Amino acid sequence: MNQPFPRRLLVANRGEIARRIIRTARRLDVETVAIQHQVDAELPYVAEADFAREITGEQPVGAYLDIEQIVAVARDSGADAVHPGYGFLAENAGFARAVEAAGLIWVGPSPDAITAMGDKVEARNRVAAAGVPISGGAGAALSDVDEAVREAWQIGYPVMLKAAGGGGGIGMTIARDADAVRREFERTKAIAARSFGSDRVFLERFVESARHIEVQVLGLADGTVLALGERDCSVQRRNQKLVEEAPALGLAPAVRQRLSEAATNAARAVGYRNAGTVEFLVDARTQEFVFLEMNTRIQVEHPVTELTHGVDLVEQQLSIAATGSVTPGFAPRRHGHAIEFRLCAEDPVRFFPSPGPIEQWEEPSGDGIRVDSGYRAGLAITPHFDSLLAKICVFGETREAALARAREALDGFTAGPLRTNLPFLRELVDRPEFTAGGYDTGIVAAVTSAAPTRR
Known part of the structure; x- marks a missing residue:
């Protein structure tokens, strides 16, 4: 019979969600390992974990995004599982693969599922094939502004331009006519590239209410x-x-x-x-x-x-x-x-x-x-x-x-x-x-x- 829970869990996060995970782990008699950049050393979650390890980085956010360092801490601390919480590396398929490659339990979906749902165009295609309603048509990301204008006409205005790799409301722009599509298309691509490392964008109908x-x-x-x-x-x-x-x-x-x-x-x-x-x-x-x-x-x-x-x-x-x-x-x-x-x-x-x-x-x-x-x-x-x-x-x-x-x-x-x-x-x-x-x-x-x- 499989062990019902991990034995020792590294929480690859900070603040509120780290405390939340630690609270449940303690109730289940699962040991926890907290990671913290020095700016977070006094936060409550650090003291509440069974073990704490410092992670380093010139920028604090960068430390919590350092896959190699965090996996190394997990292995060195004797953890057998990693919970990513939300934000940071929680939806990073590369992190999930690295955790699994280290022989640790990844508390989340498979890297393939993360990848499929992380790209909004791929996600729309996959769910549409399963009968889930989507706005606009399935297919590839927009190739150029002329294609964007044609698709907007087919969908019907107003439309929203969105980053294929987006999240958190970033890379979303409303366009109410063809001129606005032409004006916003390149800007949205630039925001997408800067924020998510990919300039792929697509269109959806914008619902006013x-x-x-x-x-x-x-x-x-x-x-x-x-x-x-x-x-x-x-x-x-x-x-x-x-x-x-x-x-x-x-x-x-x-x-x-x-x-x-x-x-x-x-x-x-x-x-x-x-x-x-x-x-x-x-x-x-x-x-x-x-x-x-x-x-x-x-x-x-x-x-x-x-x-x-x-x-x-x-x-x-x-x-x-x-x-x-x-x-x-x-x-x-x-x-x-x-x-x-x-x-x-x-x-x-x-x-x-x-x-x-x-x-x-x-x-x-x-x-x-x-x-x-x-x-x-x-x-x-x-x-x-x-x-x-x-x-x-x-x-x-x-x-x-x-x-x-x-x-x-x-x-x-x-x-x-x-x-x-x-x-x-x-x-x-x-x-x-x-x-x-x-x-x-x-x-x-x-x-x-x-x-x-x-x-």
Whole structure:
């Protein structure tokens, strides 16, 4: 019988997600190895791991992207598995191959699945062949601006130019006519090349009133793919998420079922194994949906699925990596409502990063409140990394109960004197655009334009 979990796990990440993984590993009696650049030496996750190893690099981010160094640390520390978390090398097929080549367990999907879903053009082709709806036609990336104009005419305006290797909202441009396509095509290619090492771009129809809905999946070694409900991630600034909730409000039961089936079909199309998320763009008016992308890792917003299904997704990741299957008796059942708010070190009006010292730090607690954080008082937010400070998660038997807990939790969080987006989050939970549900990806712009002097 296979060992149900790895014996010693290297966490190839930092901050909040490293703490999150370490917490589950400790409960399962799995030893953990933390890696840290010297700028992170005082972060809580380092002390909470069983072992800690310093990684070096002239630039702190570069240290967490150094595949050779991290694999060497994993081997030298006696780890038998590596969990990449999210960001950094989590969706790097080369890292996955290097981990496996070193004889270690990779806690994630196969390198081939990462590669297939990492290239947006290849991903669209693969899922379209499996019957998953996409926007526009399948095929190769655009060869030149004239082809882009022809395809835009076929799709119908407005369209969005997107980087084939993109992510995080980078390399996305809206074009409402042929002149805009011609004007933006080369610029988008340049952004794609600079950001992702590839200038390949493609087109999708732009949905004016869109909802960003995603489905959590778990792929098993025998080819089974389990779907654990959907999350609404439409509260975004600059195409990056701020608030997520589960389940998504206002979806017709048939649409909810089709989303689940499309997600499992997409995962099966690449032989997906371990935890992943399939993202869709849903027309808020018609509820028609198209495939957006697949994230081949644990998501930042995974707690809302955990809260509404009574599961630990990191535990299931470790089990699938070690045995090919979920833990015995795994039987998720959706109930209640959960919302996650991303607390970030950024100003609450323009949402620009705002690093600085943390002198006050107090987290809320109580029934239905969960905080996943990466910091504490006495530390500082550096400009080297993402601005995420903590995830404030709430659960209630109804959405109204979850909103009440959200107000309590947001009011009970203190972080200063650095500027955070907490004032925006507090305002959002009382805005009718949010409390009524059914909002689309334009909600942040609507709220901020109505309160431009928020501090």
